[in-house]
Amino acid sequence: MATGTRRTLVALIAAGSTLLTACAGPPFRAAPRIDPHARCEALFARVDAVVAREGVGDASATRIRGFPHLRVDRLLASFRTEATGDAAVRFWAGRLARLDATARSAEIANLPPPARDALTAAIPQPHAGLAAALAQCHDELLAADLADPVRLAALRDAAVVPDDYSTVRRIAGLYPLTRIPFAAGVRVFERETAQVFALPLASLPVQGRLQHFAPPDEALPSRREQARQIREAAANPLGVPYVEGEALRVLALAHAPVLVVDVAGDDDLIGTPAWPPRGPARVDPSQPAVFYRAAHARVGGQVLLQLVYTAWFPARPPRGALDLLAGHLDGLVWRVTLAPDGEPLLFDSIHPCGCYHFFFPTPRARPRIAPASVDEWRFVPQALPRQAEPQRVVLRIAPRTHYLQRVHEQPSPVSTPSSRYALQADDVLRRLPLPHGESRSLYGPDGFVAGTERAERFLFWPMGIVNPGAMRQWGRHATAFVGRRHFDDPRLIDERFELLIDGEDFPPSNTR
Structure with a gap:
């Protein structure tokens, strides 16, 4: 092929390639992936x-x-x-x-x-x-x-919930060693508390005046009606009795306790938390109230309904210059674990700091053998009889410390000064009203009530609890200085008690 002819052919091929490239457009690139969410x-x-x-x-x-x-x-x-x-x-x-x-x-x-x-x-x-x-x-x-x-x-x-203990603090505080004197202190407190509970009710000292705080005087549902509500609420794939709304209020009213408080000062009057124009939240004793919520315990393959009640006090006043436990705001938390038939199986109590965890079993709850350990496992200062319908539980509360001193079934003589408290859903504390239509939670984003810090935190930190003694939001209650224990642990009760949920009693035993 002649040189001129070859050059002409190459030129034609190059021109054709250019034309094809122009028609095809730019080189192909994959479109970027768009996340639809x-x-x-x-x-x-x-x-x-x-x-x-x-x-x-x-x-x-x-x-x-x-x-x-x-x-x-x-x-x-x-x-x-x-x-x-x-x-x-x-x-x-x-x-x-x-x-x-x-x-x-x-x-x-x-x-x-x-x-x-x-x-x-x-x-x-x-x-x-x-x-x-x-x-x-x-x-x-x-x-x-x-x-x-x-x-x-x-x-x-x-989907896990971290516990409210700091391993770093325990390591820094030499927990394996320091827990030993702390455990000894816990045992001393339990012995002293047991001695108070052993006194006849009439022998409990009174430092001020005994004042009753009773729930609203309204018609109560029968046990059969309660059982129906619990059964209907548990009709879901997990079998969890999610009782809510008005049905929860009705059940809470049926089991709400009577508080008998030894009132030695204004700090012993229950009230409603509120935000003042300045400073930390306070409790208004002119509006006595108890706040309720639902919780749940897993027992074997069943889930039981629990009713939780919280009463707030303005403060725990100091008993001396070096009272490490005193501070702004105080309270008492009372919990009822119900059988599916609506009868209480077991009661337990803490303060809103998570401290002072007491258990009160009925004949339908038998303590399991505790593990051999110095850990706080289960303190039972008093056992209770089966609660007759529609009998209420009465809580005798000490002045200043607001410790429980006795639980009984019949109120004291009606001559004692008394008042009614309002029964309110605990969720209202997440939106307390402020001026101009605004609102603020009682709790901070860390789960604590600001301004309720106790001096004990400078001494108790080696036990790993962050801000010990401060008032806490539900879900944040670590209840043992020695060991690990949470009030809202669904297996807490089942690990410590064998429950009879079929309506019978355990035979008498010397384990109580």
Whole structure:
């Protein structure tokens, strides 16, 4: 082929290639992957950032890393590997979403109005509102979790509640050694308390005047009606009796205790927590109230309903210049564990600091053999008879310390001064009213009530409890200095007591 011809052919081939390249367009590049849920994840991240900046976080339930739309408590954490089958998994995950929605609602309500308005203005469709946008995103992200086996497995792994003990503090405080004198101190307190409970009721000293605080005088449901409500509430794939709303209030009213307080000063009057214009939260004794909530105990393969009552006092006044336990605000927490038939099986009590955990079994609860250890396991200052219907439990409370001194079934003579307390849902403490229509939680984002720190924290820190003695939010009550124990642990009761839930009594035993 001639040289000129060859050059012409090469030119034609080059021109054709250029033409084809121009027609084909730029080189192919894969389109970037678009996360269909990025919008919702960004919304939760934005809300969380504002909540953290304004210091209005709620610590009752634990946030789940990697799942900003879900939170977990110790009950649901105990089901994380046991919830099997599509219905159970969906119900379990749905309750996680509900925990987040409830806490998030309180957090947003407690935001300063400008911060809340700014969040609402950032919603792509302002007319829908922030609450509606969050609800839609809750549903969207939850559906994605349930549809993805990998994501669901990751959720099971992450749905845990860390305990309220600091291992670092225990290491720094030489816990294996320092726990020994602490355990000895606990035993001394238990012996002294047992001596008080051993006194005849009429022999208990009175430093001021005995004042009754009784629940509202309303018609009470029968045990049969209570059993029906509990049974209906437990008709879910996990068998958890989630009694809520008015049904919970009715059950709480049926088992609410009578408080008989030795009133030696204003700090011994129960009241309603409130925020003054300045300073820490206070308790208003002019509005006596007891706050109730539901909790749950896992016993074998069943889940039992528990009713929890909290009474608040203005303070624990000092008994001397070096009273490490004195401080602002104090309280008493009383819990009733119910059988499915509505009869109390066992009672227990703490203070809102998590301190002074006492158990009061009935004949349907038999203590299990305690492990051989110096750990705080179970202190039973008094056993109780079966509670007749509609008999109320009466709590005798000491002045100043607000220690329990006795539990009995019949109130003292009616000649003692008395008053009625209001029965309020514990959740109202997450949104206490402020002037100008705003609100603020009683609890800080760390779960503590600000201003209730005790001097004991400088001495007791080696036991690993953060801020010992301070008042705490539900879900944050570590109840043992020696050992590890949490008031809301769903297995707490079952580990320490054998319960009869079929209505019979255990035979008499010398283990009591």
